[in-house]
Amino acid sequence: MTYEERLQNVSVLGAAGKMGSGILLLTAVEMADQSLKPENKDKTFVLNAIDVSPQGLSGLMNYLRGQVRKLAEKKTVWLRTMYADRDDLIENFDIIDEYIFHVLNIVRPSTVIEAAFRSNLVFEAIIENKDLKVKLLSQIRQNCSENTWFFTNTSSVPINLIESEAGLNGRILGFHFYNPPAVQKLVEMITTGNTKEDVKEFALAYAKNLRKVIVPSNDHAGFIGNGHFMRDALHGLQEAEALAADKDIPLYKAIYMINKITQDYLVRPMGIFQLIDYVGIDVVSFIMSVMNPYHEDEEIQHHLLDKMLEQGVKGGQYSSGDQKDGFLKYKGGKVFAVWDIHKQEYVELEKFKDECDEMLGDLPESNVAWKSTLRMKNKEEVLKAFFDDLKKLDTLGAKLAVKYGRRSKEIGEQLVNSKVARNIDDVNTVMLTGFFHAYGPVNNFFD
Amino acid sequence: MKKLRRKVYMTAGYNTISLGTGRREFNPKKTRPGIEHYISEAGKAVLEKIGGPDNVDESVIGNFIAARFNKQGHLDGFIPMIDKRLSMKPAVRVEGACASGGLSLVTGIRHILAETSEVVLSLGVEVQNTVKAIYGADILALAGWFRKRKQGHAYFFPGQFSDRAGAYYEKFGYERTRKGMARWYANAIENARLDPTAQEYHNTNPDPYGTALKMKPNGRSFVDHLSVLDCSKVSDAASGIAICSEEGLKRIGVEKKDAVEVIGFGHAVRDITSDPTDLTELETIKFAAYQAMENAGITIDQVGTIETHDCFSIAGILAVEALGLAAKGEGADYVAEGKTSRNGEMPMNTTGGLIGWGHPTGGTGVHQAVTIWQQLTGKANDAQIEIQGNRPYGLTINMGGDDVTVVSIVFKRG
Known part of the structure; x- marks a missing residue:
């Protein structure tokens, strides 16, 4: 089966979810672009968007329409050449509209799993529940051809477990997109000892066409991305608790301070508590619970997460992409208040921010905002100057930041030592391209 | 071309800002002033410098293609919006793609030469940031021959x-x-x-x-x-100027040194x-x-x-x-x-x-x-x-x- 033939019938499970919708978008566009090639014009391409939620699928179609338009607007020069033989499509308006229809016309929304039975490729992007994943993939395996391949987007469950329990001998690999899949460049690819060579080759070709950066990870629960993020988040949670006890301040103030340190002092796109909210407190807690049993010498869980969930505060995002409130409360995309776990209410930043900022002390003048590093040519130099100044400071903020940076490095090295990642470069690439960090965690800035 | 049969002057020029990428106040996600605002701002500014709308005999407005950028035709109807005392006076919209502004000027000059007017309010306007550049390209392409659009x-x-x-x-x-x-x-x-x-x-x-x-x-x-x-770049702006005869200049009280003569x-x-x-x-x-x-x-x-x-x-x-x-x-x-x-x-x-x-x-x-x-x-x-x-x-x-x-x-x- 050629690359195009395999793409002629694809299914995405969990297509209306946050990750599933992005995977569906990228795959639909790739299939449409293949179908536009002169040699493929007579072939039919079908992409089954399967999800339990009819409402979600309806939202998915809206999402697709908007996103495909944006993509089409960026490649109109190419689209005009692809539609050169269509005399009825003259203006860019016409061409972009036709392309949107073309992509949407490939997608078949469905709420039943049977839709996947004739697919050559099945993407699994349902919730992080190994038993459910196994159940659905087994069901498809029993009804589809032996040539069907399976890509799972799990960010934590070892692939070999899904493979053996669902009876997918050699036909599955982990193809882990980062959130949001349409934006983040990274895909972690996880193979098992059995994964067939041609499955890997297809995955690489597909990733290349999607312009994704592939980083291979070994099949350890959490892989590289969550292997780092979960431990980094644990450090943040522990530091917040310790800071509250040490300074005898309410926890919400400490959460604000650690969040600020991880964003402003460590030059990251968002602070660690904002990132936990972004991913979802429930999702973070769940991933930790998947990872924990595989790491006997470590405790990968935190009672604060459980407590937040007990109190019904979960974070995550609305289907519109807007942030739900979690550890932090957001207004217009900006942090506005912090959850007081004792009083079970949000406390507005303006009531305590100045006092906390004073405790942390001033940032050195060489400080640099994450956003400004995006196009900086001498980024390393600027960051080094800032972190060097930070190390010289005797403030609470600087000390916590340096400690955090060191721990982050330690986690990165641990991933290489425990053979989850092949090398330091892979760890750094994952954090740079999957988490949009300005610098890799394994560096010499904080030594 | 024949020599000009009487003297023609221009004075009291005014430009709005040219809004678009590059200007700090430009934010594509925020609502911006519409075409009415630009016509009004430029028109009012000229009127103020020439002693008010009563001094204007007629108006000309140059615009390429508001019908698509702004879904608005019939632009001469906006002239009396500038000031109600321009109501019931002649106004015309002229179009020659990106030369529409130039056509606004020569139309005004011809009105003066024809002695049908002594003072003409000449405007030119376009508000283009209403669509993304890729669609704006379609609209601007209408300045070419549409039969060639497909191969363009x-x-x-x-x-x-x-x-x-x-x-x-x-x-x-x-x-x-x-x-x-x-x-x-x-x-x-x-x-x-x-x-x-x-x-x-x-x-x-x-x-x-x-x-x-x-x-x-x-x-x-x-x-x-x-x-x-x-x-x-893609711009939203309007400009205005008064086109006058010698008599017109006297009427509006502008000295010749503050005007340019069309030679x-x-x-x-x-x-x-x-x-x-x-x-x-x-x-x-x-x-x-x-x-x-x-x-x-x-x-x-x-x-x-x-x-x-x-x-x-x-x-x-x-x-x-x-x-x-x-x-x-x-x-x-x-x-x-x-x-x-x-x-x-x-x-x-x-x-x-x-x-x-x-x-x-x-x-x-x-x-x-x-x-x-x-x-x-x-x-x-x-x-x-x-x-x-x-x-x-x-x-x-x-x-x-x-x-x-x-x-x-x-x-x-x-």
């Missing part, structure tokens, strides 16, 4: 002038031409920084020349032979369904500019400053050649040597031109006249250049489409 580029007009640039590179050399084009861009930016209404007024690039020279055209994302810096003008149109004879020549610009100078009884060496239609840097270079300032194939060198800069031999586009000040398509022709009026009457503030006594004339060239409709006017201080 996604960015149609950049595509047309990219072909001209490509032909020029091939005939006269790539490197020297790119140097000329980069200098054209740098001049535009440096001049625009001197005019608070210019779209590039906030530009802080310390080395615009270097930036433009370094940015190579890339046909995969844009067009083959032009970079985005070779192109004018001569040219107006020519080329067949839109035919291709240019020579891609490295702007034949209609050449014809209309010479017509204007002949009508005025002057030669190019008597001209002290020029506002030319640089929708693309290559159009600026080709205009230099069309005017006879440089021989064919040497226009790029003429520009590269700094001769068109504000301190050069022939200062051109002294408030930034289309690339620097902005290009609100239907408003550009009027904006050019406002700039010449400012320069010749000493009202250009920080952008003021010195006008020498032996070269007292100002010249405008306003082009619609790919050298299809051209209006050229010769001015002198009144």
Whole structure:
């Protein structure tokens, strides 16, 4: 089966979810672009968007329409050449509209799993529940051809477990997109000892066409991305608790301070508590619970997460992409208040921010905002100057930041030592391209 | 063309800001003023300088294509909106693509010459940031022949002038031409920084020349032979000016020294369904500019400053050649040597031109006249250049489409 033939019938499970919708978008566009090639014009391409939620699928179609338009607007020069033989499509308006229809016309929304039975490729992007994943993939395996391949987007469950329990001998690999899949460049690819060579080759070709950066990870629960993020988040949670006890301040103030340190002092796109909210407190807690049993010498869980969930505060995002409130409360995309776990209410930043900022002390003048590093040519130099100044400071903020940076490095090295990642470069690439960090965690800035 | 049968003046010019990318106040996600705002602002400002609407006999508004950018036709109906005392007076909207502003001017001039009016309010307006550039390209493409749209580029007009640039590179050399084009861009930016209404007024690039020279055209994302810096931007703006007879000037109480006199003008149109004879020549610009100078009884060496239609840097270079300032194939060198800069031999586009000040398509022709009026009457503030006594004339060239409709006017201080 050629690359195009395999793409002629694809299914995405969990297509209306946050990750599933992005995977569906990228795959639909790739299939449409293949179908536009002169040699493929007579072939039919079908992409089954399967999800339990009819409402979600309806939202998915809206999402697709908007996103495909944006993509089409960026490649109109190419689209005009692809539609050169269509005399009825003259203006860019016409061409972009036709392309949107073309992509949407490939997608078949469905709420039943049977839709996947004739697919050559099945993407699994349902919730992080190994038993459910196994159940659905087994069901498809029993009804589809032996040539069907399976890509799972799990960010934590070892692939070999899904493979053996669902009876997918050699036909599955982990193809882990980062959130949001349409934006983040990274895909972690996880193979098992059995994964067939041609499955890997297809995955690489597909990733290349999607312009994704592939980083291979070994099949350890959490892989590289969550292997780092979960431990980094644990450090943040522990530091917040310790800071509250040490300074005898309410926890919400400490959460604000650690969040600020991880964003402003460590030059990251968002602070660690904002990132936990972004991913979802429930999702973070769940991933930790998947990872924990595989790491006997470590405790990968935190009672604060459980407590937040007990109190019904979960974070995550609305289907519109807007942030739900979690550890932090957001207004217009900006942090506005912090959850007081004792009083079970949000406390507005303006009531305590100045006092906390004073405790942390001033940032050195060489400080640099994450956003400004995006196009900086001498980024390393600027960051080094800032972190060097930070190390010289005797403030609470600087000390916590340096400690955090060191721990982050330690986690990165641990991933290489425990053979989850092949090398330091892979760890750094994952954090740079999957988490949009300005610098890799394994560096010499904080030594 | 016959000599002008009576004296015609322009005065009381006004430009709104040219809003679009580059201006700090521009935010594509926020609601912006509509076309009504621009017409009103420019119209009111002129009326205030000429003693109010009662002094106006009739009005002309130049606009290319509000019907698509703003889903609005019938623009002459907005003239009485400026001031209700303009109600029940004649008004007309004129269109000749990006030369619509120029047509607004020559229509007003003709009203004065025909003695049907003593004071004409001339406006030009376009509000283009209503759609993304990729759709704006469709709309602007209507300045070409629609039958050729299908085979044209996604960015149609950049595509047309990219072909001209490509032909020029091939005939006269790539490197020297790119140097000329980069200098054209740098001049535009440096001049625009001197005019608070210019779209590039906030530009802080310390080395615009270097930036433009370094940015190579890339046909995969844009067009083959032009970079985005070779192109004018998408702009929202309006300009206005009063066109008067001698009697009209008296009526509005403006002294001649505060006005410019129209010494001569040219107006020519080329067949839109035919291709240019020579891609490295702007034949209609050449014809209309010479017509204007002949009508005025002057030669190019008597001209002290020029506002030319640089929708693309290559159009600026080709205009230099069309005017006879440089021989064919040497226009790029003429520009590269700094001769068109504000301190050069022939200062051109002294408030930034289309690339620097902005290009609100239907408003550009009027904006050019406002700039010449400012320069010749000493009202250009920080952008003021010195006008020498032996070269007292100002010249405008306003082009619609790919050298299809051209209006050229010769001015002198009144």
